Amino acid sequence: MELKDLYRDVILDHNRNPRNFGPLADASADVEGYNPLCGDRLKLHLRMADDRVADIRFEGEGCAISTASASLMTEAVKGRTRAEALDLFQRIHALLTDDAATDVETLGKLAALSGVREFPARVKCASLCWHTLASALESTSPEPLPAVSTE
Amino acid sequence: MSETTGALRVPTRHFDVEAVRREFPILGRSVHGRPLVYLDNGASSQSPAAVIAAVEDYMSTHHANIHRGVHTLSQEATALYEEARERIRRFVNAASRSEIVLLRGTTEAINLIAQSYARPMLRPGDEVLITHLEHHANIVPWQMVCAQTGATLVVAPIDERGEVHAEAVEALMGPRTRILACAHVSNALGTVLPVERLVASARSRGIVTVVDGAQAVAHCGVDVRALGCDFYAFSGHKMYGPTGIGALYGREELLERMPPWQGGGDMILRVSFSGTTYAALPGKFEAGTPNISGAVGLGAAIAFLDSMDLDAARSHEEALRLHAEDTLGAIAGLRVIGTARRKAGLVSFVVDGVHPHDIGTILDQEGVAIRTGHHCAMPVMDHFKVPATARASFAFYNTFAEIDRLAAAVEHARRMFL
Structure with missing residues (x-):
């Protein structure tokens, strides 16, 4: 494993200039994610319309991996349906934890997160925002969602 | 450089x-x-070869349960365990081996004090005084016992350098302050606290003192009698010994008055269904088979420090x-x-x-x-x-x-x- 696999240019760029960063008026859900290991907190603001992610923004102070992951995530899920966003959550979860994950090519920029898998101590940094997203999607869902498997 | x-x-x-x-x-x-x-x-901290060798020698030559067998191995194991206690006693200059309780580490020691000393004694409105720079292990046990007793946790401030000023702590020592619990050295900042003065001030007001010595014991030179504290807690693995072993120094008079914390084997003199007589110090606080190899390793770590x-x-x-x-x-x-x-x-x-x-x-x-x-x-x-x-x-x-x-x-x- 090499540092440049973890800190790819896409990650460094999104850490330096996080997209969709800041508060969101008229949010349907404001959910806080917390990593007790490092004490990092992340606030995710989500506005749903017609079962789609109409807008999504985040706040908080975290490491480069968690900031970039959240920034990339907001770009990736904006405009997607709830089901599509949850499906993406599952695929990213597999990408971060499962050596056999194969669909890296279909993930676009999110594929930059694949290097995190080689740094087990940092997987939670990358996955925090996604877990937070899953719980925000659940909390705004009109009906119960199938249980989200995480670990 | x-x-x-x-x-x-x-x-x-x-x-x-x-x-x-x-x-x-x-x-x-x-x-x-x-x-x-x-x-x-x-x-x-890491362990010297002498610690690793002592643990290996114990496990490969002397291991048996302590304080109960008449056979040779049990007697050897008991002797090594008590020898380790004696080394710890000398290292912190406690008056007697009865004052050295062998535990899992600093966290367990502070929890023992909170539950065995503080809990029966604290009344609603009493105060436990700590500082802003404490490790969670010197915060949470006090929050727990305050919730159990109705006592109040009072926190002394630190300044922009991360220093604790004795005057600021003394200002918070009131008529209801029962316990002062503070670090000797801050694990997050490195601050060395003015423990000598804080302990003296507390004692003069009848406040019992608990010092978290986890970060200090290997680096500062600790003399519990010169310091005059009532309790001093530390961990073996921060002083070149193994994990899972540490010690609580407690003034004998206080330890005598305290009820046992956990019940079980080794902490009793006599058990019947109508009642139990507890063992003398320090066994009263050492229920169950302890970490014997850990204690032997810690003893070896102290012998190593003594040689330096x-x-x-x-x-x-x-x-x-x-x-x-x-x-x-x-x-x-x-x-x-x-x-x-x-x-x-x-x-x-x-x-x-x-x-x-x-x-x-x-x-x-x-x-x-x-x-x-x-x-x-x-x-x-x-x-x-x-x-x-x-x-x-x-x-x-x-x-x-x-x-x-x-x-x-x-x-x-x-x-x-x-």
């Missing part, structure tokens, strides 16, 4: 760090292809800390968190634009082990308005060249994130 550059800052007797390093097998290993630079001693010139070792650690503050301080955007005038051998820091966890990962790739995070001291992080810090903590086996590798790796991390 040469070895002498930093050493000149503090006049020291000759300290042969290379000879000391040869005693620690793990210091010879590599991490990610680079010689290990181990700067996480505040979390857990500890004054020279401490001067070396101080010189390392000053050298680290110089070299790290020269890095653009780096801020040292905790600039107390009296500090032990650790440096906590943050770097503009680089989160401590990223620093930790990048340093690890260069073979440099430091701690990153909140250091189980979240109120300290809040005080300095940082989510986390990077912390390099030193032992006498560290070198000036290792500090230079630390600084070079931090500079590398900073440049990556420019």
Whole structure:
């Protein structure tokens, strides 16, 4: 494993200039994610319309991996349906934890997160925002969602 | 930087760090292809070969359960266990072996005091006084016992340097203050607290004193009778011994009055269904089969420390800390968190634009082990308005060249994130 696999240019760029960063008026859900290991907190603001992610923004102070992951995530899920966003959550979860994950090519920029898998101590940094997203999607869902498997 | 550059800052007797390093097998290993630079001693220090050999010798030659067998191995194991207790007693200068309770570590020791000493004694409205820089292990047990008894937790402030001022603590010692619990040395900041004065002030007001010595015992020289505290807690793995073993010093008069904390074997004199007579000190607080091999290892660690010139070792650690503050301080955007005038051998820091966890990962790739995070001291992080810090903590086996590798790796991390 090499540092440049973890800190790819896409990650460094999104850490330096996080997209969709800041508060969101008229949010349907404001959910806080917390990593007790490092004490990092992340606030995710989500506005749903017609079962789609109409807008999504985040706040908080975290490491480069968690900031970039959240920034990339907001770009990736904006405009997607709830089901599509949850499906993406599952695929990213597999990408971060499962050596056999194969669909890296279909993930676009999110594929930059694949290097995190080689740094087990940092997987939670990358996955925090996604877990937070899953719980925000659940909390705004009109009906119960199938249980989200995480670990 | 040469070895002498930093050493000149503090006049020291000759300290042969290379000879000391040869005693620690793990210091010879590599991490990610680079010689290990181990700067996480505040979390857990490494063990010399003598400790590893003592544990192995115990396990391969003497192991049996203690205090119960008439057979040879049980007697040998009991003798080794009690010999370790005696070494610990001498190391902290307790008056009697009855005052040394062997436990899992500092955390268990503080919980024992909270549940066995404080809980039966505290009344609603009583106060337990701590400071803002405590480790969670010296906060949460007190919150728990306050919730159980209706007592109030009072927190003495720290200043912008991370210092605790005795006057500020004394100002909070009131008629309802029953317990003062404070660190000897802050694990997150390195601050050495004015424990001598705090203990004296508390005693003069009839307040019982609890000192969390986890970060101090290997680095400061502890004499519990000179200090005059009622309780002093510490962990073996922060003083070159194994994990899972530590000790609580308690003044005999207080320990005698305290009920047992846990019930079981080894802590009784006589058991019948109509009642139980507890064992004498310190057995009363050592229910169940203890960590015998851990105790033997801790005894060996103390024998190792006894064989060293500890004054020279401490001067070396101080010189390392000053050298680290110089070299790290020269890095653009780096801020040292905790600039107390009296500090032990650790440096906590943050770097503009680089989160401590990223620093930790990048340093690890260069073979440099430091701690990153909140250091189980979240109120300290809040005080300095940082989510986390990077912390390099030193032992006498560290070198000036290792500090230079630390600084070079931090500079590398900073440049990556420019």
